[in-house]
Amino acid sequence: MRWEDTVRRVVPYTPGEQPQKRDVIKLNTNENPYPPAPGVTETLSAFGSEQLRLYPDPEAKVLVDALAQTYGVKPSQVFVGVGSDDVLSMAFLTFFHSDRPILFPDVTYSFYDVWAELYRIPYKKIPLTAEFRICAADYQQENGGIIFPNPNAPTGILEPLSLIEEILRANPASVVIVDEAYIDFGGESCLPLLGTYDNLLVVQTFSKSRSLAGLRIGFAIGSEALIRYLNDVKFSVNSYTMTNSACLCGAAALRDTAYFKAATEKIIATREAAKQRLREMGFTLTDSQSNFLFASHPAMPAGEIFAALKARDIYVRHWDQPRIGNFLRITIGTPEQMEALYAALADILKK
């Protein structure tokens, strides 16, 4: 026997490229094109070295309280982590702990099956409709939990609260996780359903709408019972996940509601204009309600467009996977970045 025999083998998730060279137009990992609220940078520059020496607050109280106030819930209903991936990973580990398969869409955030494989959770992919929509009736079968993003990724399609409630009503014995990473770009959050369903966990992030991908902050809101179980697991993994600077900066971002509103509205306006422009160029697009587009062109395979854009230092995302292999996911950048994209696409497509 060799020590390799006891190793857990997994195939990891591949994140979008973080090119180190400058002057790249980076529309590949759904970052916000605008800087975080000014208060965040001020908070960071005032951060003292004494805070570095000491362990941070294991409860991350400053941030938890700020989130509770922002979303009108109790602090005991809020969980925070190192980006929403950390939160989701903990949630998989905590809540999806049975022999029954968990359910999620076939076209969705590609980390879901990675977590399921990692934690040896049985799972079943439920095909979206031909129009990439979730069908609530498909989630009325035996399961050990349910998860889906809303808006979905990488399609950007938003489902109505009525669909989420239909799934919740049919699944009182399962934890249902709604991954709202992109909800701030025009979607309606299902947070109001928390009053009725104590098995609903809503996960959001500071990486997109709050312009803080580099700070690593995600959070979950749910019933006190759910959050207690989640914290028990979190405190069984790592006592101190959140730095005090992340907590203070996160709270500062939440305080500036005017900045937040202005930045998300700019992105929404750019997105709607981009849909129009790309349609004029012959692209087929979903009606994305997120900070990205999901686009296909009848005249050229997505993989070719992807490579041609990359050769021009414009990075978008492409997955060589069933059903979505001919689509590009394009993050909404500034209007100037989008103009550069349109010009490049026009050039690529005329060949």
Next chain:
Amino acid sequence: MRWEDTVRRVVPYTPGEQPQKRDVIKLNTNENPYPPAPGVTETLSAFGSEQLRLYPDPEAKVLVDALAQTYGVKPSQVFVGVGSDDVLSMAFLTFFHSDRPILFPDVTYSFYDVWAELYRIPYKKIPLTAEFRICAADYQQENGGIIFPNPNAPTGILEPLSLIEEILRANPASVVIVDEAYIDFGGESCLPLLGTYDNLLVVQTFSKSRSLAGLRIGFAIGSEALIRYLNDVKFSVNSYTMTNSACLCGAAALRDTAYFKAATEKIIATREAAKQRLREMGFTLTDSQSNFLFASHPAMPAGEIFAALKARDIYVRHWDQPRIGNFLRITIGTPEQMEALYAALADILKK
């Protein structure tokens, strides 16, 4: 059936208290009493908001390369995480994946059984000798992995490399993790054994000797094969665990070897003086080679001393557990903090 039936239930680790009030003498969580190297604070204050907006480098290359250079290994032999707890938790998940029990001392870092319980890893606690020493022969039995700290916690006792090598020689089919959180305070690291044993993983942290508990940086060094497996699991949990500011600050801390040497030597000198002073007061002490003392007094139960110190705003650590219930773990503070401790102890013991 209820949704609670599918929840993973665990009893979490309880971290040492992080009192929010000022003017406390905090000797309870083994933080460094001195600030981090000046270059760290300079790096932090130069950190720009553009870096907040973008995802960090998923490879944490700046930090990995700096560690490789510092410890004379290849970058592909280095793994970094959100404190050594994150690194150890990942290592448990990755390497302890069999039906055979993992082995660790009965008196040790109390997170080990928490991780084992969390990931449902069978485990067996191996009693230390009456003098709290590890006996290599006890680790010559069937196992699914081995872990122990060196120096051990909370005893502070350092074992020689010959003992570690004896355990490694007897266990070629197991991953052996040596948790060197406290090695920089006078111990001899087992890193030189890496050339001979590809199943050895050495874990260290920036939280103690580098004065960066608040920044959350831990790391592991091992064979390229071990690190590859560990990274596969890490990238199956969370692509972006390390912020760019943590990586840059960590690298800055590594660069200032003179500061590091001076700070650790001061702590070692204070520790040796403290042993002398506490012995004069009647305490029994282990020969700790860490940044804390492990002390017992024949005239008063440790729990009482703990409470009396806390009433005087001096925080130390006490576990109401078998074998160590009559000991206190006291972090080495500044000479001034230690004087305040001696005065308080003298006052408490004369009652």
